[in-house]
Amino acid sequence: MNTLSASVALALAGLLGTTPAWSAAPDRSARHATLEPVAQFGHQVTGVTVSENGRIFVNFPRWTEDSPVSVAEVMKDGTIKPYPDAQWNAWRNAKSDEITPNNHWVCVQSVVADGHGSVWVLDPAAPAQNAIVPHGPKLVRIDLATDKVAQTISFDQTVAIPGSYLNDVRFSADGKFAFITDSGQRGALVVVELASGKAQRVLDGHPSTQPEKGVQVRIDGKPLRFPDGRKILFAADSMALSADGYLYWKALTGNTLYRIPAATLTSRGFGGQDVAGDVQPYGQTGPSDGFWIAEKNGKPAGNSLYVTLPETSSIGVRDLAQGASGTMRTLIQDPRLRWPDTFAQGPDGSLYVTTSRIPDSAFFNKDAPPALPTQLWRLKTGN
Numbered sequence: 001m002n003t004l005s006a007s008v009a010l011a012l013a014g015l016l017g018t019t020p021a022w023s024a025a026p027d028r029s030a031r032h033a034t035l036e037p038v039a040q041f042g043h044q045v046t047g048v049t050v051s052e053n054g055r056i057f058v059n060f061p062r063w064t065e066d067s068p069v070s071v072a073e074v075m076k077d078g079t080i081k082p083y084p085d086a087q088w089n090a091w092r093n094a095k096s097d098e099i100t101p102n103n104h105w106v107c108v109q110s111v112v113a114d115g116h117g118s119v120w121v122l123d124p125a126a127p128a129q130n131a132i133v134p135h136g137p138k139l140v141r142i143d144l145a146t147d148k149v150a151q152t153i154s155f156d157q158t159v160a161i162p163g164s165y166l167n168d169v170r171f172s173a174d175g176k177f178a179f180i181t182d183s184g185q186r187g188a189l190v191v192v193e194l195a196s197g198k199a200q201r202v203l204d205g206h207p208s209t210q211p212e213k214g215v216q217v218r219i220d221g222k223p224l225r226f227p228d229g230r231k232i233l234f235a236a237d238s239m240a241l242s243a244d245g246y247l248y249w250k251a252l253t254g255n256t257l258y259r260i261p262a263a264t265l266t267s268r269g270f271g272g273q274d275v276a277g278d279v280q281p282y283g284q285t286g287p288s289d290g291f292w293i294a295e296k297n298g299k300p301a302g303n304s305l306y307v308t309l310p311e312t313s314s315i316g317v318r319d320l321a322q323g324a325s326g327t328m329r330t331l332i333q334d335p336r337l338r339w340p341d342t343f344a345q346g347p348d349g350s351l352y353v354t355t356s357r358i359p360d361s362a363f364f365n366k367d368a369p370p371a372l373p374t375q376l377w378r379l380k381t382g383n
Contacts, residue, residue, distance in 0.1 A: 044356055119142045206276055293306070308353060
């Protein structure tokens with residue numbers, strides 16, 4: 001159903017036309033949403049972000065192919081430009097012994113603009129989600145004014161442990177810390193002090209960051225499995241920071257939403273203390289990939305949690321103010337949302353989402369092409 005209750009707000013303005021502006025106010029809810037194409041890609045996309053001045057960036061992980069571009073800016077005509085330059089995108093798996101991994105994109109999973117003049121790139125450096133390339137895992141800040149790398153935070157094996165896959169990143173309200181999910185073999189959250197570059201794994205192996213027992217991700221009504229019959233087991237993935245200071249997350253292979261005060265992570269968690277007792281289950285969402293909470297001036301605003309729901313090719317929304325018993329409502333369901341992946345918000349309030357088509361990739365479909373066409377969409381709403 002393509003409906004949204006009046007308690008949840010999403011109004012969107014887009015690059016391709018004039019639409020209502022998005023407000024977090026609950027009395028300005030849109031009731032229908034449609035998809036507008038922004039760009040088509042010849043390779044498998046995951047992350048998207050939009051800077052405060054409207055520049056759009058995407059990334060292409062090296063999952064089933066040796067992608068020719070890892071991070072790109074989407075130009076106004078829909079074409080892409082390697083970002084920040086061709087040299088940072090020069091890594092090739094086939095030439096890994098010739099190119100240094102610390103200053104090249106190896107296998108980028110996320111791009112996130114911080115709303116304050118920078119785009120951050122998260123590189124788990126694990127092509128095909130297998131072995132980590134030594135010295136490759138990193139969080140990199142690019143200055144949008146100069147389009148130059150301004151900071152590189154490298155992660156050693158105490159943070160990017162063997163089997164890890166650093167997945168998504170959010171920033172504390174004061175801009176001093178980053179929070180990262182690890183969706184790899186042993187899920188965790190990672191807290192990074194940006195000024196020093198120090199990082200700490202938190203809730204490492206805790207049930208809230210692991211795949212949930214008994215949960216199977218279903219696509220087209222059937223369990224999604226690897227060709228050898230294994231079901232997918234992705235740990236902590238979805239993540240969002242709310243205006244009242246809570247960090248929300250869940251495993252992709254899981255139904256349960258969890259939260260913790262972000263201040264607990266930046267103080268006791270970053271200090272190496274056990275914070276398991278502070279974790280709060282916060283209801284159910286079903287298997288999900290991307291989270292988004294509205295932002296204003298680069299900071300969270302409002303109580304609406306937007307969720308990509310791959311099983312149903314849909315986007316759901318939940319009012320966090322309803323508490324742990326709150327229910328998910330469907331904003332849009334459309335077959336073109338083939339594994340909706342990552343959200344971004346434009347400076348005009350426009351909401352963007354990528355479709356990564358994971359079930360159609362060579363991971364699961366032996367007849368899939370090595371280069372899988374994917375899309376970037378913008379949501380347009382009306383009453």
